[in-house]
Amino acid sequence: MAVRLLVFTRTTDYRHASIPAGVEALRTLGGFEVDHTEDPAALERPLDGYAAVVFLSTSGDVLTPAGRDRLLAYLGSGGGFAGIHAAACTEYGWPAYGDLLGARFDRHPDLQPGKAVVEDHDHPATRHLPPVWELTDEWYDFRRSPRGAVRVLVSADESSYDGGGMGDDHPLVWCREHGAGRVFYTALGHAAELYDDPAFRAHLRGGIGWAAGWAEADKTPPSA
Numbered sequence: 001m002a003v004r005l006l007v008f009t010r011t012t013d014y015r016h017a018s019i020p021a022g023v024e025a026l027r028t029l030g031g032f033e034v035d036h037t038e039d040p041a042a043l044e045r046p047l048d049g050y051a052a053v054v055f056l057s058t059s060g061d062v063l064t065p066a067g068r069d070r071l072l073a074y075l076g077s078g079g080g081f082a083g084i085h086a087a088a089c090t091e092y093g094w095p096a097y098g099d100l101l102g103a104r105f106d107r108h109p110d111l112q113p114g115k116a117v118v119e120d121h122d123h124p125a126t127r128h129l130p131p132v133w134e135l136t137d138e139w140y141d142f143r144r145s146p147r148g149a150v151r152v153l154v155s156a157d158e159s160s161y162d163g164g165g166m167g168d169d170h171p172l173v174w175c176r177e178h179g180a181g182r183v184f185y186t187a188l189g190h191a192a193e194l195y196d197d198p199a200f201r202a203h204l205r206g207g208i209g210w211a212a213g214w215a216e217a218d219k220t221p222p223s224a
Contacts, residue, residue: 002033003051003214010038012060016086021192022056029205031216043067051212052080055087057189061094068094075100075181080211084204085189088140100178101185102146103171108138109163111190116172120153124206124217125173125184129199132157137194140172140187141165150174154186173203175210184211 007026009019016022027034035042035050044066047053053071055062063071068091075081081100083090088105091097098104116133118126139156146152147169154173158164172187184207194200209217 003031003209003212004033004049005035005052005054005208005212006042006047006050007034007036007054007056008038008043008058008062009036009056010040010058010062012062013089014059014086016057016190018190018192018195019057021195022084022189025195025201025204026054026056026208029201031205031209031214040064040067043070045070047071047074047079048077050079051214052082052208054082054084054208055090056084057086058090059086060090061092062090063094068096072096072100075183076179078180080181080213081178081183082208082211083183083185085138085140085187087185088142088187100183102150102174102176102183103142103144106141106143107165108140109161111138112136112161114139114161115157116154116188117157118154120151123151123153123175124210125175125186125203126153127206127218128202129154133199135188135194135197135200136191137188138190139164141170145169145171146174147171150176173207175207182211182213184208
């Protein structure tokens, strides 16, 4: 049985051109049934029918007060949440969102190749990855490191690219429990081309599947 996701892509600030590719990737990963919306009213309605809510490169203030309350209640009752890339550039005026996600975006250098270091291979989002994952992306800096409040899965090797600003402690991917719910976040996912990459697709499938409490999250997707 497919896992049902609510994929939310509303933007009120910078809009990533990769959003359509991201939505299509989630539809074709295998195992997910995707309801895609940019309507904030969708977050005001009951979310109990979804295994996870996914914020895919959202930006700015995207929720109504009722939607904020509904999302927190959903997570408090055991729902899952996954944030991809610019989800960390979202709801700066709502402190609870920063607490939920674990960190807030600060800046990034130019899009360029670099190296991501897998710190924790014991997770569906990372089990398939090499110890050092080479890819091209925007290497997000955060206002503070979430380490200590989250389980860090992948971090950036700032010596492998130009312009990093966090130093030796630079998490990129992490997960955590939030009340009875689960939260997964990956800072990766800027370029549309990445959503065709089998390693990144398996990364998304494992991370979102984990947030959704899906037992099949570790299995190789048919489309990989």
